[in-house]
Amino acid sequence: MEILALVKRVPATDCKIKVAGTGIDPAGLEWVMNPYDEYAVEEALKTKEAKSGSVTALSFGSSATEKILRTALAMGADKAVLLQHDGDEPDALAVSRLLSDKIKELGAEIVFCGKQAVDNDDMQVGQRIATILGWACVTDVATFEIGDGTWKATRDIEGGRESVEGSVPVVVTCNKGLNEPRYPNIKGIMMAKKKPLETVPASPGDSGTQVVELLPPPARPEPTILGEGSDAVPALIEKLKDEAKVL
Amino acid sequence: MSSDVLVFVEQRAGAIKKASFEALTLGRELASGLGGSVNAAVIGSGIAGLASEIAAYGAEKVFTVDHADLELYTGDGYATALSTIVSDTGPRLVLMAHTALGKDLGPRAAALAEAGMVTDVTAVEVADGSVLVTKPVYAGKAYKKVRADAAPAFISLRPNATPASESAGAGETVSVDGPSGPFLSVVKEIMAASTDSVPLQEASVIVAAGRGLKGPENWKLIEDLAAAFGPGVAAIGASRAVVDAGWRPHAEQVGQTGKVVAPTLYIAVGISGAIQHLAGMSTSKYIVAINKDADAPIFKVANYGIVGDAFEVVPALTEAIKAAVH
Numbered sequence: 277m278e279i280l281a282l283v284k285r286v287p288a289t290d291c292k293i294k295v296a297g298t299g300i301d302p303a304g305l306e307w308v309m310n311p312y313d314e315y316a317v318e319e320a321l322k323t324k325e326a327k328s329g330s331v332t333a334l335s336f337g338s339s340a341t342e343k344i345l346r347t348a349l350a351m352g353a354d355k356a357v358l359l360q361h362d363g364d365e366p367d368a369l370a371v372s373r374l375l376s377d378k379i380k381e382l383g384a385e386i387v388f389c390g391k392q393a394v395d396n397d398d399m400q401v402g403q404r405i406a407t408i409l410g411w412a413c414v415t416d417v418a419t420f421e422i423g424d425g426t427w428k429a430t431r432d433i434e435g436g437r438e439s440v441e442g443s444v445p446v447v448v449t450c451n452k453g454l455n456e457p458r459y460p461n462i463k464g465i466m467m468a469k470k471k472p473l474e475t476v477p478a479s480p481g482d483s484g485t486q487v488v489e490l491l492p493p494p495a496r497p498e499p500t501i502l503g504e505g506s507d508a509v510p511a512l513i514e515k516l517k518d519e520a521k522v523l
Numbered sequence: 524m525s526s527d528v529l530v531f532v533e534q535r536a537g538a539i540k541k542a543s544f545e546a547l548t549l550g551r552e553l554a555s556g557l558g559g560s561v562n563a564a565v566i567g568s569g570i571a572g573l574a575s576e577i578a579a580y581g582a583e584k585v586f587t588v589d590h591a592d593l594e595l596y597t598g599d600g601y602a603t604a605l606s607t608i609v610s611d612t613g614p615r616l617v618l619m620a621h622t623a624l625g626k627d628l629g630p631r632a633a634a635l636a637e638a639g640m641v642t643d644v645t646a647v648e649v650a651d652g653s654v655l656v657t658k659p660v661y662a663g664k665a666y667k668k669v670r671a672d673a674a675p676a677f678i679s680l681r682p683n684a685t686p687a688s689e690s691a692g693a694g695e696t697v698s699v700d701g702p703s704g705p706f707l708s709v710v711k712e713i714m715a716a717s718t719d720s721v722p723l724q725e726a727s728v729i730v731a732a733g734r735g736l737k738g739p740e741n742w743k744l745i746e747d748l749a750a751a752f753g754p755g756v757a758a759i760g761a762s763r764a765v766v767d768a769g770w771r772p773h774a775e776q777v778g779q780t781g782k783v784v785a786p787t788l789y790i791a792v793g794i795s796g797a798i799q800h801l802a803g804m805s806t807s808k809y810i811v812a813i814n815k816d817a818d819a820p821i822f823k824v825a826n827y828g829i830v831g832d833a834f835e836v837v838p839a840l841t842e843a844i845k846a847a848v849h
Contacts, residue, residue, distance in 0.1 A: 287661070289662075289778075289779040289780060289798075289799040289802075290797065290798055290799055291798075292664070292798060293661045293664035293665050295665050300661075300665065311780050312780070367639055368630065368639075368640065369633070369634075369637070369638070369639050369640070372634065394661070394662065394779055394780065395660065395661060396660050396667075397642070397643055397658075397659065397660055397661070397662060397783075398642055399626050399630070399642055399643070400629075400630035400633070400640060400642060401630075402630075403598070403627060403629075403630035403631045403634065404630050404631070404633070404634040406598075406631070407599075407602065407630075407631045407634035407635055408634055411707065412598075412599070412707035412708040413598055413599070413627075413631070413707075413708060414598070414708055415598075415626065415627045416623065416626070416627070418773075431623065432623065432774050433622075433623040433624070433713070434540075434622060434623055434722040434724060434725055435715060435716055435720070435721075435722040435725075436713060436714050436715040436716045437713075437714045437716075438596075438710050438711075438712065438713045438714070439710070439711045439712045439714070440708055440709065440710050440711065441708070441709060441711050442706075442707050442708030442709065443707055443708075446707075446708075451773075452773050452776070452780050452781070453772075453773040483639065484633075484638055484639015484640070484671075484673050484676070485639040485640070485641055485656075485669045485670065485671050485673075485676065486669065486670045486672075487667060487668070487669055487670075488655065488668040488669060488670050489667075489668045490660070490665050490666070490667055490668075491665065491666045491667075491668065492665060492666075493659070493663055493664065493665065493666060493805065493806070494666075494806075496805060496810075496823070496824045496826075497826055499812075499822055499823060499824070499825045499826065499827070499828055500826065500827055500828070501817075501822065501828045501829075501830060502827055502828065502829055503829060503830070504829070504830045504831050505829070505830075505831040505832070505835055505836060506831065506835050506836050506838075506839035506840075508829040508830075508831070508836075509829070509836065509839045509840050509843050510843065512811065512827055512829060512840065512843075513843045513844070513847055515826075515827050516788070516809075516811075516827075516844075516847075517847065519809075519826075520787070520788060520808070520809040520826070522727075522728065522787055522788045522809065523844065523847045523848060
């Protein structure tokens with residue numbers, strides 16, 4: 277079974293984001309594999325262990341993304357492919373088309389990706405790829421079980437959880453908690469250096485939407501420290517009644 | 524292409540989501556700016572009776588796809604049904620709520636329409652026929668303004684970010700033939716959480732706690748504070764640290780790898796305020812921080828702060844809120 281994991285290079289979640297034009301100031305940023313994609317790589321590796329086959333890590337991004345793909349190889353992926361594009365990032369419409377073409381070419385039957393990338397927080401690419409390819413899709417999964425040409429999953433919804441079933445081929449978008457991503461060990465890191473990593477130049481088509489500007493978040497009002505310990509509780513109650521009007 | 528706005532109205536078991544009324548309200552305003560009308564699409568089984576409720580928020584036409592195979596959500600089935608209405612009516616904008624269902628459906632329907640989409644949107648403006656959309660990125664550490672000029676443009680709206688208000692439309696029901704199964708993926712069962720718990724992203728009050736509580740056995744303190752607001756008001760949240768430690772389930776995590784929330788009132792107890800937690804809650808309307816470290820970063824985003832031990836402050840606050848509510 278040809279198994280695919282989609283990964284993206286993003287700033288680490290503990291980084292401060294400084295706005296610069298339509299993008300962010302790269303100074304001082306630490307770049308990592310999108311945290312949700314770690315669950316995707318892990319689930320791809322677990323699926324290979326259960327069903328045999330091979331795992332390919334696929335990414336769309338700048339040449340610096342090679343480092344992230346090496347991490348996926350060190351975790352245990354067999355090979356990696358980078359659709360390299362060093363210019364402005366196109367939108368999900370354009371990226372999904374490029375990725376879908378490559379997935380078809382690679383002959384994959386199951387694709388795992390993070391439920392969203394923590395940069396744009398778009399949550400679109402997995403669903404779009406499945407739709408373009410005419411595959412089943414299940415998003416934001418908390419548990420996943422592969423059967424014989426079928427799968428079962430559960431996902432959190434408002435006020436509970438739902439179980440979903442469907443057919444293979446499928447795109448699965450992974451939530452935190454699906455599994456415990458393995459850390460690359462020294463042997464894995466050494467082996468990753470010898471595994472194939474193919475870089476293919478990518479020419480994205482037109483985006484459906486255009487970024488006009490990036491803005492810092494709206495400022496919070498000046499904080500008021502009401503006091504120390506339970507003595508400050510009556511002052512808080514007054515504020516909640518009179519200013520916030522929540523009581 | 525028309526200047527109309529189509530709003531996908533989400534229902535589960537015949538109950539319309541509040542966030543769909545928010546989408547209808549915004550859709551009505553945008554349609555008036557574009558010089559068109561707002562119409563609604565509703566998909567499910569036995570849903571014909573929902574049209575009047577939808578019309579109350581301004582829908583001129585209510586397109587219904589009513590089929591037994593669509594009773595529970597199916598991603599490809601619903602996407603096919605919605606895209607049929609989109610291609611038949613040629614709207615300028617397609618709006619929906621950024622809920623578990625909307626997040627799954629929107630990009631699929633947009634892909635079928637070969638259209639752009641902006642998700643988790645907090646504001647939309649129309650100026651000279653151009654549509655400008657604002658969405659938080661990096662979990663709210665920045666905001667992106669995006670132009671969505673190609674029609675149709677799909678937009679999913681963050682729940683609680685825009686108001687809902689009634690203003691009646693004609694509500695003419697138009698029945699649309701939908702797809703029938705088998706589908707590639709189907710929801711088999713919905714397992715409700717315990718009946719008295721409020722979904723985190725729909726709650727008007729969130730009481731969240733972190734390491735300052737010292738152990739999972741002390742969460743009774745937080746449950747009592749949440750309960751003090753009365754039944755169905757407050758939800759419980761958690762910091763990443765306590766989720767990673769296994770004290771609380773991931774479903775409760777607020778922050779960049781958890782849920783992004785914007786309640787009216789957010790009470791942070793014993794949460795220091797790591798940057799990725801702040802990203803997930805700093806658009807809350809009012810923030811209260813209770814922490815024994817006066818230098819904790821959480822105080823920088825708080826409207827009101829109390830420096831003190833959670834074990835002393837929280838029980839007093841619980842009693843005071845109980846007294847104020849009753």
